[in-house]
Amino acid sequence: MFGTGEEHRRRTRVLVVHTDEATRNSARCALETSGAVVDVAPCARVAWAMLVAAAPYDAVLVELDAAHPVHIPLQTRIEALTPDTAVVIVAPAATSGAHLLTPFTPHAVVSAVTIAILERDLMRRPLVELAMGLAGIGTRSPTAAFHVDSPWAGSARPHREAA
Amino acid sequence: MRAMVVEDEPLIAGLLVRLLERRGIDAVVARSRAEALTLLALDSRSYDLAYVDVCLSDGRGLDVLVEMRRRGADIPTILATGQVEDLQAEARVVLRKPFQIAAFDAAVDACAKCAPAEAVP
Numbered sequence: 001m002f003g004t005g006e007e008h009r010r011r012t013r014v015l016v017v018h019t020d021e022a023t024r025n026s027a028r029c030a031l032e033t034s035g036a037v038v039d040v041a042p043c044a045r046v047a048w049a050m051l052v053a054a055a056p057y058d059a060v061l062v063e064l065d066a067a068h069p070v071h072i073p074l075q076t077r078i079e080a081l082t083p084d085t086a087v088v089i090v091a092p093a094a095t096s097g098a099h100l101l102t103p104f105t106p107h108a109v110v111s112a113v114t115i116a117i118l119e120r121d122l123m124r125r126p127l128v129e130l131a132m133g134l135a136g137i138g139t140r141s142p143t144a145a146f147h148v149d150s151p152w153a154g155s156a157r158p159h160r161e162a163a
Numbered sequence: 164m165r166a167m168v169v170e171d172e173p174l175i176a177g178l179l180v181r182l183l184e185r186r187g188i189d190a191v192v193a194r195s196r197a198e199a200l201t202l203l204a205l206d207s208r209s210y211d212l213a214y215v216d217v218c219l220s221d222g223r224g225l226d227v228l229v230e231m232r233r234r235g236a237d238i239p240t241i242l243a244t245g246q247v248e249d250l251q252a253e254a255r256v257v258l259r260k261p262f263q264i265a266a267f268d269a270a271v272d273a274c275a276k277c278a279p280a281e282a283v284p
Contacts, residue, residue, distance in 0.1 A: 059261070111175060
């Protein structure tokens with residue numbers, strides 16, 4: 001049973017949008033290490049150009065910056081352009097509504113993207129299936145995940161490096 | 164069918180349980196290496212499928228596979244990892260995180276194909 005080595009995977013495409021280069025590179029490194037194809041953008045303007053030009057991304061990591069809330073219009077535009085793209089909000093510790101807190105571990109980044117993509121896939125399932133089986137996470141709208149009462153923020157730990 | 168899901172991230176575990184239940188597979192979750200080893204100690208023979216995250220909060224998921232082998236439990240296993248490491252000698256199916264539902268379903272299908280045939284009465 002062991003050791004025949006079958007691997008199931010389609011390379012996940014992820015766009016990382018963050019103003020901090022170290023954070024950007026950290027996320028890129030973690031995701032590339034996991035086998036994902038990663039692009040990075042330092043701002044919303046560049047990110048938007050990449051979103052329009054490139055093939056659809058499975059997930060976009062977007063920085064939540066209270067002083068410059070670019071994630072709000074960017075999120076809206078992503079949902080309009082590629083509704084199947086999962087959005088992961090990245091923010092410093094103690095920020096509500098975030099899916100991934102900085103500083104983060106590689107494991108946390110990969111987990112956050114995995115959750116976002118699985119949730120996105122579940123949201124695409126027929127409504128009847130959602131109604132039957134997906135109480136909680138699956139029945140929320142993608143937008144709801146960005147509020148304080150999001151299933152991510154509420155059930156748990158946002159992903160970050162342990163102290 | 165019955166599956167063991169060894170995953171320390173509760174949201175991922177919950178999503179996987181729902182995906183398995185949708186396929187008619189009952190799933191038992193172990194949130195750590197220790198919990199998984201306890202489940203195996205209680206009953207290692209009733210699982211038809213296992214999903215094991217390699218990186219657990221209290222150790223390596225590979226220890227769970229070692230324990231399965233030690234107990235002679237030939238459970239078709241999906242090894243999930245977010246790291247570049249060669250795990251293909253360890254399990255039938257390797258699933259790279261982050262993954263889509265389609266990839267998970269394909270992994271479950273692959274395990275189902277390699278599961279021991281059911282005993283004929």
